[in-house]
Amino acid sequence: MHTSHLRAATLRLDQFLELKGFRRTQERYTILEEIYSHHDHHHFDANQLREILLEKGFHLSMATVYNTLELFAEAGLIKKHQFGNSPASHYERTLGSRQHDHVVCLDCHCVKEFCDPRMGSIENTVGDWFQTQVLQHSLVFYGHCTDELCPHKAGKNVN
Ligand SMILES: [Zn+2]
Ligand SMILES: [Zn+2]
Known part of the structure; x- marks a missing residue:
């Protein structure tokens, strides 16, 4: 993924958090960076994302991952999909896509x-x-x- 997309995504998150009055937590930026720098798993679910972050030494609760994904979807940074009868939502980044x-x-x-x-x-x-x-x-x-x-x-x- 091009770094320019990550930069644009980071800027959009900055603006969104400020608009909503939410805190700029490190977790939110770590998750965003993972989504926007990853080449594989173009479509991912919350579990897969959490596993990848765990492997990299980031221990995030499932609730944090879910809440952050909801927030990103609202900010237009990712798109949420419901594929077939899969119980899990799938996500993909939007900028540069x-x-x-x-x-x-x-x-x-x-x-x-x-x-x-x-x-x-x-x-x-x-x-x-x-x-x-x-x-x-x-x-x-x-x-x-x-x-x-x-x-x-x-x-x-x-x-
Ligand atoms: Zn098949
Ligand atoms: Zn897609």
Whole structure:
């Protein structure tokens, strides 16, 4: 991830905390830095994020991680997703990330992204129908992935 995105994210968090009258705790900036400097786990849940921070020596309670993620979502720093019937919310950073939608494997729950410019014109068309400006949408496709390690693949080999 480019450091400029981390810098922009830090600035946005500064402004958000000041606007809300919240404290600039070290935890909040540590979590933000982790989200904006990480290359893998583009889509993560609260548990995964906490594990990564633990490995790096940051001991944060689950409540702190959850509260911070909620705060970041409100500040527009991350986006919250609900994929399929997974009980956990998934998150991803927003700054420096292009508009995209998701494909989720029904077996291993891996998340892939795609960007289709037609989505913008669908938003406009639907906006016209309902005389409104569509500001966001949520679209997830589900299927069986072709990953060699996917549990679905293993099941196929048995048959
Ligand atoms: Zn899979
Ligand atoms: Zn995504």
